[in-house]
Amino acid sequence: xxxxxxxxxxxxxxxxxxxxxxxxxxxxxxxxxxxxxxxxxxxxxxxxxxxxxxxxxxxxxxxxxxxxxxxxxxxxxxxxxxxxxxxxxxxxxxxxxxxxxxxxxxxxxxxxxxxxxxxxxxxxxxxxxxxxxxxxxxxxxxxxxxxxxxxxxxxxxxxxxxxxxxxxxxxxxxxxxxxxxxxxxxxxxxxxxxxxxxxxxxxxxxxxxxxxxxxxxxxxxxxxxxxxxxxxxxxxxxxxxxxxxxxxxxxxxxxxxxxxxxxxxxxxxxxxxxxxxxxxxxxxxxxxxxxxxxxxxxxxxxxxxxxxxxxxxxxxxxxxxxxxxxxxxxxxxxxxxxxxxxxxxxxxxxxxxxxxxxxxxxxxxxxxxxxxxxxxxxxxxxxxxxxxxxxxxxxxxxxxxxxxxxxxxxxxxx
Amino acid sequence: xxxxxxxxxxxxxxxxxxxxxxxxxxxxxxxxxxxxxxxxxxxxxxxxxxxxxxxxxxxxxxxxxxxxxxxxxxxxxxxxxxxxxxxxxxxxxxxxxxxxxxxxxxxxxxxxxxxxxxxxxxxxxxxxxxxxxxxxxxxxxxxxxxxxxxxxxxxxxxxxxxxxxxxxxxxxxxxxxxxxxxxxxxxxxxxxxxxxxxxxxxxxxxxxxxxxxxxxxxxxxxxxxxxxxxxxxxxxxxxxxxxxxxxxxxxxxxxxxxxxxxxxxxxxxxxxxxxxxxxxxxxxxxxxxxxxxxxxxxxxxxxxxxxxxxxxxxxx
Numbered sequence: 147x148x149x150x151x152x153x154x155x156x157x158x159x160x161x162x163x164x165x166x167x168x169x170x171x172x173x174x175x176x177x178x179x180x181x182x183x184x185x186x187x188x189x190x191x192x193x194x195x196x197x198x199x200x201x202x203x204x205x206x207x208x209x210x211x212x213x214x215x216x217x218x219x220x221x222x223x224x225x226x227x228x229x230x231x232x233x234x235x236x237x238x239x240x241x242x243x244x245x246x247x248x249x250x251x252x253x254x255x256x257x258x259x260x261x262x263x264x265x266x267x268x269x270x271x272x273x274x275x276x277x278x279x280x281x282x283x284x285x286x287x288x289x290x291x292x293x294x295x296x297x298x299x300x301x302x303x304x305x306x307x308x309x310x311x312x313x314x315x316x317x318x319x320x321x322x323x324x325x326x327x328x329x330x331x332x333x334x335x336x337x338x339x340x341x342x343x344x345x346x347x348x349x350x351x352x353x354x355x356x357x358x359x360x361x362x363x364x365x366x367x368x369x370x371x372x373x374x375x376x377x378x379x380x381x382x383x384x385x386x387x388x389x390x391x392x393x394x395x396x397x398x399x400x401x402x403x404x405x406x407x408x409x410x411x412x413x414x415x416x417x418x419x420x421x422x423x424x425x426x427x428x429x430x431x432x433x434x435x436x437x438x439x440x441x442x443x444x445x446x447x448x449x450x451x452x453x454x455x456x457x458x459x460x461x462x463x464x465x466x467x468x469x470x471x472x473x474x475x476x477x478x479x480x481x482x483x484x485x486x487x488x489x490x491x492x493x494x495x496x497x498x499x500x501x502x503x504x505x506x507x508x509x510x511x512x513x514x515x516x517x518x519x520x521x522x523x524x525x526x527x528x529x530x531x532x533x534x535x536x537x538x539x540x541x542x543x544x545x546x547x548x549x550x551x552x553x554x555x556x557x558x559x560x
Numbered sequence: 561x562x563x564x565x566x567x568x569x570x571x572x573x574x575x576x577x578x579x580x581x582x583x584x585x586x587x588x589x590x591x592x593x594x595x596x597x598x599x600x601x602x603x604x605x606x607x608x609x610x611x612x613x614x615x616x617x618x619x620x621x622x623x624x625x626x627x628x629x630x631x632x633x634x635x636x637x638x639x640x641x642x643x644x645x646x647x648x649x650x651x652x653x654x655x656x657x658x659x660x661x662x663x664x665x666x667x668x669x670x671x672x673x674x675x676x677x678x679x680x681x682x683x684x685x686x687x688x689x690x691x692x693x694x695x696x697x698x699x700x701x702x703x704x705x706x707x708x709x710x711x712x713x714x715x716x717x718x719x720x721x722x723x724x725x726x727x728x729x730x731x732x733x734x735x736x737x738x739x740x741x742x743x744x745x746x747x748x749x750x751x752x753x754x755x756x757x758x759x760x761x762x763x764x765x766x767x768x769x770x771x772x773x774x775x776x777x778x779x780x781x782x783x784x785x786x787x788x789x790x791x792x793x794x795x796x797x798x799x800x801x802x803x804x805x806x807x808x809x810x811x812x813x814x815x816x817x818x819x820x821x822x823x824x825x826x827x828x829x830x831x832x833x834x835x836x837x838x839x840x841x842x843x844x845x846x847x848x849x850x851x852x853x854x855x856x857x858x859x860x861x862x863x864x865x866x867x868x869x870x871x872x873x874x875x876x
Contacts, residue, residue, distance in 0.1 A: 268782070511771075537805030541772040541798075542791050544782025558788050 172219045173226035174210060180525040181229045188233070193281045194243035200512045202520040204232045205280055208334075212283045215331035217293040218276045218400075224552050228524050234548070236270070236513050238506055239277045246281045249396050249447045256396075256447035260436055262404065262498065264469045265506030267456035268549025274506060275400050275453045282398040287448065288333050288382055290325070292401040292432060296458065297321065299423045301412035308372075308427060315427045316413065322371040322428060323364055326378070330361035340391035342384050345377045356391075357381055372427070379431075383445045397448035401432050404452040405459040408494035424493050438500035452501075464494035472503040508546030511536060517548065518555060526556050649694040656700070659707045662726055669720075671713040679737035680712055682730050704730065744835040752835035756827025758853055761816030763824035767832035770808025772798075776825065777812060784813075790822035797830035800847035801840050807833070827852060 186192060188203045205213070210231055213219060225231050233239070245259055263271045282289050292298065298321060305318045330336060336358040345351060348370060349363055357378055364374030386394035401407065407429045410420040423429045434442050435450045444450075454465070467484055474481045484490055509517065515536045521527040529535050543550035620633060642657070644650030682705055683691070685698050708730050711723050746752045754765045774795060776784040785791045798804045809829060813821040830849035834841055844850050858867035865871055 266780070266783070533805065534802055537772050538799055541774060541795060541804050542781065542788065544780040544791075545773060547780075547782055550782050550788075554788055 170221060172214065172221055174214065174219060174231050176226055176228060178525075179227060179229045180523065182232070182520060182523040185232060185520070185523075188280060188284065190247075190284050193235075193284065194240060194247040196240065198235045199237055199240045200235065200510070200516050202232050202234050202516055204230055206284075209280050209283045212289070212332040212334070213276060213280060216279060216289060216291040216328050218279050218291055220272060220293075223273065224556060227526055227556060232520065233273060233277055233280070234509070234513060234517055234520075236274075236509060236548075238274055238504060242274065242278050242504075243281050245449065246278065246285055246287075246398075249449070256445070258435070258441070258443040258448055258450065259502075260438060260441075260450040261452075261502050261504045262436075262469065262472070263451060263453040263504050263506060264473075265454075265456070266508075266544070266547060268543075268547045268553070269456075269506045269508065270548040271453040271455070271506050272402055273548070274504075275402060275451055278449065278451055279398060279400055282396075282449070283332075285396075286335055287396050287398050288329075288335065289398045289400065290329055291332070292325070292428070293328075294458075295401055295403040295406040295423075295429070298426060298428055299406050299409075299411035299413070301414075305413055305426070311427075314425065315430055316421055316425055317372050317427045319368040319371050322375050323368040325428065326361045326364040326371055326375055329378075330358055330365060335395065336361065338391065339381070339393070341377075341381060342392050345380070347373055347377060351377075386446050394446045396446050397444050399432060399435055399444075399448065399450045401436075401452045403455040403458060404498075405454060405462040405465055407433065407452075408462045408465050408491065408497060409460050422493060424497065433497045436501060437497055439496070462491070462494060463488075464491045465498055468495060468498040468501070469503050471499065472501065473505055476503070476505075508544065509540075509548055509551070510546065511540055514540045514543075514546045514551060517551060521552075521555055649692075651692040651694055652696045652700065655692070656704055656707075659704055659711075659726065662723060663707050663711060666711070666714060666720060666723060669718050670715045672715055674709075674713060677709075677713045678716065679735075680708075680727070681732045681735050681737060682708055683732055687732070688730075744831075746835055752832045754828040754830070754832030754835070756824045756829070756831060756852070758823040758827060759816045759820035759856060761813060761820035761824040763811055763813045763821065763828040765825065765828035765832045766810045767829065767836060768808050768810075769806060769836075772805040772808070774809040775811070776809075776821075785818055785822055787818065790818050793819075793822040794825040795829065796826045796847065797833055797844060797849040800849065801833065801837075801843050803833065803837075807836075823853065 182202070182204075185202055185204050186198075187206045188209070189206065192198045192203070213231075219225055219231070235243075249257060249259070263274055265271050279289050279291060297303075298318065303318045303321045305316050308315045308317045337356050339357045341351060341353055341355050341357070341360070344353075347360075347363075351360070360374050360378055360381075364371040364378075382394060382397060384394060386392070407423050409423060411423045411426060411429075413421040413426070415421055424433060432450075432452075435444065436452055454469070467482065467490070471481050484495075515531065518527060518531045518536055518539060522529070522531050539551055539555055540546045542554050618638070620628060622628065640646070642650060642654060644653035644657075647653060685701050688701055689696060708727055711727060714720075714723065744752060744754075749768070751766050751768045754767065756763045756765070774781045776794070781791050781794065785794060792799065795804060795809070798807060798809075811825055811828065813825060815821075816824070826849055830844050830847075834844065834850075841850065860867055863870075
């Protein structure tokens, strides 16, 4: 039998990490798209006013940089179609803006507000989270974002038990370092805040050490990431004072893909038993503040937001029950009970039951029209945006689901 | 030697006699009657075949009491009155002849246009075959049908009783054209209903004036149909007539796959819309929403891998 020659690839093999970088690349600007005239930028003054409701607003440059560093933009979202990132101020966004506007570390309004963002696939949960983060950046808050809880539980990173922790927690040092990285890069305010008290840290820390420097220690050496993060958190939650460098702004804790944080992770214990996501230090850190009973408040106030994902979500009956119960309570309907003869993850249920649920649904026709007019002004929609076109797009997108609206109007058209 | 040949000859003679008598027995029981292929017993059971009797023997010895000249008999040829005289069973030929005679008799009566003639479902060929119980070709039966269609065109007010009786023999027991669809209506709540089918899917739709909301099996359009194309198919009747934001749709769909369900919805919504606005019919027909798509999956055949696919040919 004749031996066939193996064809050697003539092109260069992609370098390590090149494919992933391409996969994760977020494009936020398209010079082919038209600039939209007369579209205001989001700023502190217009983020909670009723006049802006139902209008598109652009995101200012520094906020876009912060959001990008916090990995708030997703590859699957259609940012790359437009000249600059812009968002719709839907009614839920304006409500969120009011919450952020009213919270203040200095005054008596130091509340901790917890919300789970729930809704259909393509209803704009992740973008609502992004909007909350954008408004928090504008207000000078500290934003800690976990872009996808799946990254924390899918067993792609090193992990080890934290010695002497009770109950036993598992630490993911590289993931902590990347969390610090996002935190440090996306919050420029950290460079103005200094340590308020001495801490025990493997490296010498002076009183002039900024919180950004502290984070950089953790980023450069993943072994120091967890100690750096704990000190950073202690500092961020210490009482605020008007002295320069000692002010402590409110905090926004954001997490996307909540269901992943409520089930068994893919990590295994020494006995090859699955580790529950709640036993991972980072997940446990977030859920401590999300939990409604017993609540752990943020001393300087803030928001704890957890968005669900409808397209990439493992089955989590406890979360489903908690959300349906909360929505029923809001509507004044009969609260559904769990069938006692079926198993339920009680840890997950305790973590999320009682937390307010912000239900996100379809846009109103006015909002849908604003989005479609923005598409038309950007040059990606060629049709005349009239009542007929808006009505059709609204119906086909299942009652104005914004993701489906984009899919139908922009992506599936050639 | 001589004795054995005698005994064999005697046995043969006895056997031949026995065979003859048995045959006669069969015929008297009617066992040799013709059964056309493919005719079910159901059809045979319902038929009323007239007993076929042989023509009486011709008597050539006398005519009008006078003896016939034998020379005349050598000169003339006797022609039977019916062409079916020499056929085994004359039912079809006689039937055809009688219909031809009937047509000849009444062909001068005024006719209506074929469109205006009452719609009649004539017996199918197989049904007829079961009735006459004799080998008839389909093309021959078609001749009768042509005559029947011509007779059916005679003006209904002048239709002779004789023709009506004759046509009755060839009509199906149940006339499907008598089945008139019930007229749909918009009920007191302003809701109209529509039913649509495509492939193996069935869609029932309740249509009411509204803002363009759609619920299919209690779910939104996006939850029901992941594909954008299916969603657009489902509401195509509304979209093609620019009524998307004028009506709300509440639908139940079952059976089949997503495409079938979506296209069943097209038809159902179109029918419900026609109840609300009958004048939209031409527009909906142009949009292809009025006619049910009759295409269904072709059945698999023995010897084939699928409906038409054959196994790979191998040399041996």
